Amino acid sequence: MPLFSGRPTPSFPNVDLLTYLFDDPRTLYPHDLNTPLFISSSNTSNFLTGNSIENLSRRLGKGLRDLAGIRDHGGNDAGKDVVLCTSTNHLLYPICMLGTICAGAIFSGANPGYGESELTHQLRDSGAKVIFASASTLPTVLLCTEKLGIPKSQIFLFDGPRDGIRGIESLFDNDRMEWRRISTYEEMANSTAVLLYSSGTTGLSKGCRITHQNLVCGGISCLQCSDPTDGRIRPKKTYLAFLPLYHILGQLYYCVGSVKTGNTTYIMEDFTFPGLLASIEKFRINFLVIVPPIAVLIAKSPLTKKYDLSSVQYVLSGGAPLSAEAGLGVERVFDPTGKKGARITQVWGLSETTGAATFFDLDDYDDEGKREGVGKLISGVSAMIISDDGKEVAQGERGEILVRGPTIFPGYWRNEKATKETFTRDGWLKTGDIGYMTKKDVLFIVDRKKELIKVKGFQVAPAELEATLLESHDVDDVAVIGIKIDDAEHPRAYIVPAHPNVKAEDVQKWVSDRLAPYKRLTGGVRFVKSIPKSASGKILRKDLKAEAARESSTPAIAKL
Template sequence: MPIQSPRPRINFPTVDLLTWVFEDETYPYDRSKPLFVSAANPKKFLTANGLRELTLNIGHGLQELAGVKAGDVVLCASPNHLLYPAVLYGTIAAGAIFTGANPTYGEYELLHQLRDSGAKVIFASSATLQVVLACATKLSIPKEHIFLIDGSRGDLRGIEDLLDFEGRDWRKLTKFREVTTTTAALAYSSGTTGLSKGCELTHWNMVSESASFISVRDKPHLERRKRDKSHPPRVYLAFLPFFHVAGMFGAVINNTRSGHLTHIVEDFTFPTILDAIQRNRVTDIHIVPPIAVLLAKSPLVKNHDLTSLRCIGSAAAPLGSEVALAVERVLDPDGSGKVRVSQAWGLSEAACVATLFDYDDWDEETGRLAVGQLMPGVEAMIVDEDEKEVQQGEPGEIWLRAPFVFKGYWKNEKATRDTITPDGWLKTGDIGRMDHRGMFFIVDRKKEMIKVKGFQVAPAELEATLLLNPGVADAAVIGVPRYGGEHPRAYVVRSSPEVTAASIEAWVAKHLASYKRLTGGVEFLDSIPKSASGKILRKFLRDRAAKAPSEGLIVARL
C-alpha cells in the first residue's frame, strides 16, 4: 500500500503563481517593508509592493520591447541578484515561461539549454555577458532580445529599459484545467549523469509545492506572529542559486508569500556568507553539504559571530551525521540546543521538496540522518528492482505521487514516459528507506550505487566516513571497473600534507565492512567537481578514471 503523509491534509488553491505570492491573504504581512535586501548593501532593497510593481512593468516591457507572447521561453543567465525575483515574476506576468541557467556555464552548456528550451529572450549580467553573446550569435538571437540585469552597457539594453512601461496586470488563472496545464517554469535538472533536461513545472505544481512547504515550515511561526506582533521574525540569508529549485522556492517564492526578510548574497564566497550572517543577524539558512563541511571545519568560522543562527536546513545531497553534529558543536559550543541542523529531500521533478521537518523539529534519534516525513499532499512507495514494494525499513527506489510532481520533461516524451508511470508515480531514482516513525532516509542515487561482490555500496556512506577524518577536507567516491568487477575509488582533497593513500584506506577499513574498502584506489585532487547546488559531478570523475586510470592513483591491495 502507498505510504501516506502523516501530516494534515490541506486544500491547494486553484490560482496562478503570481496570485498566490502577491494576492493570497492567508498569512498577511506588511508589504510596504523591506522584503528582499542586498546582503552587501542594505540600502538596496525591494518591498513586496515594489516587487509587484516591477513584476508588472517587466511583464509589459517584455511584451512591447521583445515581442514576448504566451508560451515563449525567457532565460535568465545571472548570479543571484536583488532584481532576480522581479525577472522570474515579470517573465510569468508576460505570459511566458521562465528558465534559469547556471551562471558558471560555459558556451557548450548554455547553448544546450538555449537550444533545448527555445528561449527567445535572455537576461544576462556582466559576469555572464561574454558567454551569452557568443551563444546568442550562434543561435541568431538579436541583441535587442538581451537585457542586462545589472544595467545597460554600450548598445545592450538593461533591465531599466523594461521599467519604462506602465504596469499591466497578468492574466489570472482560476480554472483547474488552466493551472494544471499552463507551464510557468522550466527547471533544468542538474545533469550530474548527462546533459540537463528541462522539468516542466505548471502553476499548479509551483503553488501546491509552496503551499505544502509553508503549511509545514512556516504556519506555526506565521500564526504566532499573527497573534503576537512582538514574536521575533525570522531573517533569511539567500545564497543558494536562484536558477535551481532550492533557491527559487526556498528563498524567492516561499519568502515572497510568507514575508520573511531575506538578504540576498550576490557575490558567493564562504567569507561573504559568514560576513552576511554576522552583519544582518540571520536566523535561517538553507545549505548544501559542501557548506556544512566548511562550517564544521573552516577556521574562518571562529572569527565571526554567528550566534543569531537558529535553523539550518540541508538538502541537495545526503549529509552525514557526524558532519551535521559537528556543525552544531561549532555554532553552539555550550550545547544549549539553540541551533539545529535538519535535512530535507526533494528533486526538480517534484518542484522542490518532498520530505522535511517541522520548523522546530529535528532528528535526535539517528543524529540528524533522517530527511523528515512526507509533506502534505504527498504519497510514496519504496520498491525493489522488480518494482515491488519492500517491507518497512528496507531500502529501495522511492516513488512519489503529489500535486507538485512535474508535468514532464520539456519536449522529451520518451524521458517522461521512462520517469512517470501511467498512474502518475514519479520514479525518483533515489534509493531510500522509511523507519517506524515515518521518517525517510536517503541512501544514494540509484545510478550511483556501486555493486561489490553482490553487495550494494552507497558512495554517500563512504564519503561521510572519509569526511570524519581530520585530514580530509573533501571527498567523492565512484565505482571503477577492475578485475571483472566494480570497486570503490576515493577522490580526496587533503587538509593536511601528511595524509597518505595508505592512511585513507586504513581509515575506511577501520570504520566500515570489508566489502566497502577502497579497492579501486585513492587519488588526491585539489577540489571535488560539484554542481552549483552542491551535488558531486561524478560523471567528471568517471571520465577522469576512464581516460587516465592510473594517473596519480594508489591502488589498495585486494
C-alpha cells in the same frame, strides 16, 4: 501499500502563482508591504518592498510584451515564449522570474558558470526568445546568440546598457499590466511557469516543466512546515539568499516563500565563504538554507571562530545527502554549548518534485539518526518504496523511492521519451534515490540508484563511504566512485586532504577498520584539490569517472 503524508492536507486553491502571492484572499501571512523584503547584502540602501515587488513584476511583464515581443498564448505550452536568465544572484532576479510569468511566458534560469556549449544547449532546447544577463555572463551569451541567430535587441542587462545592449531598466519604463488569472484545475496543473534544467548525471540536461500548480502547492506545503500558523509566537525569520536563484531551492524558498510570508531576505550577489560568515554576523541571520559543501566548510573551517554566528537558530540543508558528522558539526559551530537548541534538518527532493518532497516541522528534527533523516512527506505527497523487481518493500527496508502528488512535475520539456521513462505506467515518479522509511515516518536517503557500486554481488553506497571518511580528521572533503578493474567494480575515493601529511594507506585503513570488507577502497585513493560539485552540492561523479578513464595505467588493488 503506498506511504501517505501524516500531515493535514490543506485546501490547495485553483489559482496561478501570482494570484497566490499577490492577492489570494486566503493568505495566512499578513505583513507590512512597505517594509524592505529583499535587500542587497552589498548595499543595504538597495531593497525591494512587497509593494515594489508586485509593481516591478507587473511593469517588467508589460515591458516584455511591448519591447521584446513576448506574447501570452494562454494555457497552451506549445505556443508559450520562454525567457532565460543567466546571472549570479541579483536583487532583481525574483522580479525577472515573476515578471516573466506575469507576461504569460515561461521563466528558465541558467547556471552563470555555463560555458558556450552548455548555455547554447539550454537556449536551443528551451527555445528562449529573451535573455537576461549580467556583465560577467554577457561574453558567453553573445557567443551563443550569434550561433543561434538571436538578435542583441532580445538581451537585457542587469548592469545597465552597454555596447548597444539595453539594460533591464528599460523594461520598467511602462505601465503596470494585469496578468491572466488561472482559475481551473486543469490549466493550473498543465500550465508551465518555470523550466528547471537538471544537471543530468549522464548526457545533456533536460528541462523540467514546473507548473503553476507545482509552485503554489509546493509553496503551501513547505510553508506549512517552515512557517506554521499554529498561534505560537516565534521570532521573525531573517534569511541570507546566497544559494543560486536559478536553482529550485532558491526559487521556491525565496522567490515564492519570502514573497508570500514577508520574511526579510538579504540577497548575496557574489558568494565567498568569509562573505557568508560576515553577512550572518552583520545581518543577524537566524534561518540559514545551505547545501552539503557549505555545511562541511562551516563544520571544519577555523574561519568560523572569527565571527559572531550566535544569531543562527535554524539550518536547513538540501540538494544532496548530508552526513551526521557534518550536520552535528554545523550545530556545534552555531551552538557550542548546546544550550540554545540550534538545530539542522534536511529536506529531500528533486527538480522534478519542485524541490521538496519531505520536510521536518519547524520544531522537529532527527535525533535518532543524528540528523541524517530528511524529514516526513509534505502534505499532498505519497510515496512507495520498491525493490529492483518492482515489488513494494516492508517499512524500514531499502528500495527505490517513488512519489506522486500535486508538487510532482508533469514531464520534461519537449522530451516525451524521457518523460515516459521517468514515470511508471500508473503515474509514480521514479526518483532514482534509494532510501527507507522508519516507523516514525522519517525518510532516510541511502544513495542514488545509478551510483551504487556492485562489489562481488553486494551493493555499496558511495554516500556511506563518504560519510565514514568525513569523520576522519585527515579528510576535508571526499567523493567515491566505482571503477572497473578486470571487468569488476571497485570503490575509489577522491580525497581533499586536511593537511599535507595524509597518506593513502591511512585513508584505506580508516575505512577497513570501520566497514565490511567488500566496502574497502580497493579501487585506490586519489588526492585532489577540490571535489567537482553542482551549485546544489551534488557531487559530479561523471567528471571523476571521466578523470579515471583518462588515467593511462590501471591502479594496483589495495589489499588490507
